[in-house]
Amino acid sequence: MDVETTNEPDQTVPGTVPAVMRFSAIVVLVQCAAMFAYAASLIVSQFTDHTSTLESESAAANYVNIGTATFLVIIFGFVGYAAVSTLKGNPRATGAVVLVEAILAGVAVYMFRGGVPLLGAATLASAVLALVGIFHPASRDYNEARYAQRKARR
Template identity: 70%
Template sequence: MENQQNGPVADAEVPPIMRFGAVVVLVQCLAIFVYVVQLFIDQFTATDHKLESESAAAGYVNIGTAVFLLIIFGYLAYVAVQTLKGRPRATGAIVLIEAILAGVAIYMFRGGAVVLGIATLISVVLALVGVFHPRSAAYNEAQYEERKARR
C-alpha cells in the first residue's frame, strides 16, 4: 500500500521502544541546540572564547562549531521526528552519533564533568536500546523487505 504524500504505509506501527529511542535522540538534539545558541552568543559577545585554536581563523571557531553541530544534530532531529511520525529511517546515523557521544562521555569523565558524562552515557544507552531492541530490528527489517519487494 502506498500513500501519495508520505510514501509507503507500514502494516505495523512503529514499536514503542523505537519511539522512546527517538524521543531520547530529540532530547540530545535539544541539549546540543542549547549549546549552539551559547556558541553563537559567545562568538559575538565574549572577548574570551571557550573554544580555542591556533589557526588564522581562531576568531571563528565558535561559529564554525555551531554551524557544524546544527547540520549534524539538525539531521538527527529530522530522523527522530520522522520516526515519531511512523516513518523511521537512517538508524545508522543515530548509531554513529551515539558512538561518538559515548566517546564524548568518556572525555567528560576525564575532564571532571562526571555528572554530564553520566547523563550523556545514559542517553547513549537508551538511544541505542531503541535502535537495537529486537522489536525495532524486526520492524526495520520488515520495512526493508517491503520496500525491496516493491522495486
C-alpha cells in the same frame, strides 16, 4: 510488534512503530535540543565576550565558536530529522543515529576524565538508551518488515 499480513504471498505491512523505537527517537530529540542550546550559547559567546583560548596566529582562531555551532546544527539537525521521521512511522538514517550515539558515548568518557562526571553520566545514559532502542528486537523486526515491503514493491 504489530505486523499485518496481506493476501499476497511473502508480503507484510509494518504496523505502528514499536514503543521502544519511539522512546529511542524521543531520547535522540532531547539530545538534539541540548546540542541546539549549546550551539546557541556558542553563537552568543562568539558575538559577546568571546576570547579564544586557541594558540594560533591565524585569524580563523577567532571564529571557532561560530564554526563549531554551525557544524553541530548541521549534524544534529539531520539526526533530529531522522528522529522525527521515526516518530512519524518512517524510520530513516538509523546508521547516522548509531554513529552519533557512539561518538556521544566516547564524549562521555572524556567528560568523566575532564571533571564533569554528572554531565558525562547523563550523556552516556542517553546514548545507551538510544542505542538500546535502536537495536531492540522489536525495532529490528519493524525495520526488517519495512525493508521486505519496500523490496517487494521493486
